[in-house]
Amino acid sequence: MSGFDTTWLDFREPADHAARDPALLEAARQFLRAGGPSPLAVDLGSGTGSTLRAFGPEGPTRWRLVDHDPRLLEAAVSRLGGFAHVERMEADLGHLDPVVVADARLVTASALFDLASQDLVERVADLLTERGIGLYAALNYDGVNRWEPPVDGDDAMLAAFNAHQTTDKGLGPALGPQAAEALRAAFERRGYEVRLAPSPWRLDDGQRALEAALREGFVAAVRETGRVEARRIDAWQAARSAHPAHCHVGHSDVLALPKT
Template sequence: MTEHRYTPEWLALREPADTAARADVLLPPLLAHLPLAPLVVRDLGCGTGAMGRWLSPRLPGPQHWILHDNDPELLALAAASLGERNGHGPKVVVSAERRDVTGLRAEDLAGTSLVTASALLDLLTAGEVDALAAACVEAGCAALLGISVAGRVELDPADPLDPEIAAAFDDHQRRVTEGRRLLGPDAVAVAATAFAARGATVRTAASPWRLGPEHRALTAEWLRGWAGAAVEQRPDLAPDAGPYLRRRLAACTEGGLRVTVHHDDLLALPGPRP
């Protein structure tokens, strides 16, 4: 897997929206499933460690977080951030592994209590998601996979070009790149099917970004990326997309634009070993 390069600045900008969006409703069944012994948690595509910062205080007892990412800068930031949390909640031991997360197999997950990831599923292919589900279920570990794009965006006030930009963006999310067809908005449905087919109990819950005037910087950056991906997918949109983006950015700056970007979270709990 060739991983997308996300800058620390972008990840920091989106972290408050991710934190507010995460589906707390999935935590009670997860906590009921997890063992009482010290937990081993693997964070796939950890970025700067946002998932660990959110989840580690909500998990019980001592924890060993194993961070996986292909980006050494992000991996170092995540490890340092989580290590600094000791003394502010459950004791957290952190280790880091730079590796391709799609290469994990059941034997790699031996002893793992929970596999987690944020904004990762939609960057995978159907085969990669199937392999991840197989590895988790065969290893007997739970999976909490959050903030996957759902293919639905609402902008208020509406603009006549919204549907075309949204459709082109979704097509871009499903694009073929370096021989890999990404799942994009289909990721959660594909993952749910893959886990359920192996006997796991699967729950999903909505985790939307709700962006208002207090999120101007994030909304503006998201708009640029959203419209830019749409034009990359459909260059014929370029003549209209430029004025569209200027209108939207002006409304954002003035505090007159609200955006809901829909995501889904998924929890998969493996059944008892036969």
């Protein structure tokens, strides 16, 4: 099981919340509210519950958190005291059982579908379409990791990183930067109304710790690919650490709703 630790998820949450497209988030809330007196939202790959905190605790929404990592589910429940009804479900999305989305009005996810395969996207789209469920999938990485100022090796490092993004993370060959477009195509084919909006991170002087953690993960991924020589990676890392850098990481949010 590929693990995400709470430290990394905690680091990224403020940047994620600032990045989410506000119009798509509000449209997702409205769709949920229109789903009866206590609509159910199912958050796939919930981690510690970042999506719930982005929606906020107000309103009668019931939430089901789905993750394969029991430590993260435990951490989530302990951090969601303000939410009236939170149910947890330990499940592997690689074998997505319909019970996961049973009775849902809306399925949500964040930073998940870039880890997913095309097969999983099709499976989710089938399950949701059969039941008339909406999808709000935020923060799908789009292939852009741009540090300013540029240094030697940026292009080779990014190409290797993006290749790593398409390797299997436990859910089949990952879509990586193609995730948002794959969601768009899958749901449009099934007659949904689909909206995409950019939700980039723009990390500056106030986010040194997140930028450093991001860079560390970026370098580790590039090393794993074997596509860039170790000495070139070391040189890139040294050059990057020498500059106080601003960093842009591209993401897209997706909202797919059944046509009324």
